Amino acid sequence: MLKRYFNKHAIEAGCDEAGRGCLAGDVFAAAVILPKNFKNNLFNDSKKLSDKQRKLLRPIIETNAIAWAVGRVSAQEIDEINILNASLLAMHRAIDQLATTPNHLLIDGNRFKPYDFIPHTCIIKGDSKYMSIAAASILAKTYRDDYMDRLHEEFPRYGWSKNRAYGTKVHRDAIREHGITPYHRVSFKLIEEIDNGK
Numbered sequence: 259m260l261k262r263y264f265n266k267h268a269i270e271a272g273c274d275e276a277g278r279g280c281l282a283g284d285v286f287a288a289a290v291i292l293p294k295n296f297k298n299n300l301f302n303d304s305k306k307l308s309d310k311q312r313k314l315l316r317p318i319i320e321t322n323a324i325a326w327a328v329g330r331v332s333a334q335e336i337d338e339i340n341i342l343n344a345s346l347l348a349m350h351r352a353i354d355q356l357a358t359t360p361n362h363l364l365i366d367g368n369r370f371k372p373y374d375f376i377p378h379t380c381i382i383k384g385d386s387k388y389m390s391i392a393a394a395s396i397l398a399k400t401y402r403d404d405y406m407d408r409l410h411e412e413f414p415r416y417g418w419s420k421n422r423a424y425g426t427k428v429h430r431d432a433i434r435e436h437g438i439t440p441y442h443r444v445s446f447k448l449i450e451e452i453d454n455g456k
């Protein structure tokens with residue numbers, strides 16, 4: 259089972275993002291404060307869970323968390339500020355919405371921009387080590403998947419309900435054939451790859 263906390267005496271919010279490597283759509287992030295005694299043996303990095311497991315765990319997180327929130331940054335903002343800054347901004351937007359203010363942040367990965375005066379700890383692969391980060395990973399992933407399902411209905415040719423806008427062959431072939439949508443991240447390598455005929 260994952261660790262329940264980093265600091266027993268702190269109000270910890272775990273933070274993680276989803277959709278950073280995608281070619282289209284918003285990047286999502288979540289922040290979750292769990293009770294110190296919360297336990298769930300299924301919890302893990304969302305990428306290691308099945309879609310069914312993630313959907314099962316999401317209402318458990320939302321019901322049991324002391325506070326949780328999801329933030330997002332649009333493809334247009336990603337193009338303006340780059341994907342790293344956008345991912346960190348999405349985390350900040352999630353933290354902004356928490357009904358309970360944490361006094362420590364657990365960040366998945368090795369980069370973060372300080373949030374107000376709240377200390378933070380970056381943890382590489384934190385979503386497979388700490389419950390609160392895993393919970394944030396699951397929320398960010400499921401909310402982004404729901405969003406990509408809605409976009410798929412608008413632009414079904416790109417296969418987003420299955421590839422979630424990652425650079426799969428189906429997605430890249432559709433870009434070559436049909437061009438890009440308003441949701442594509444034009445700062446990524448899509449245009450260059452189309453021009454080069456790769």
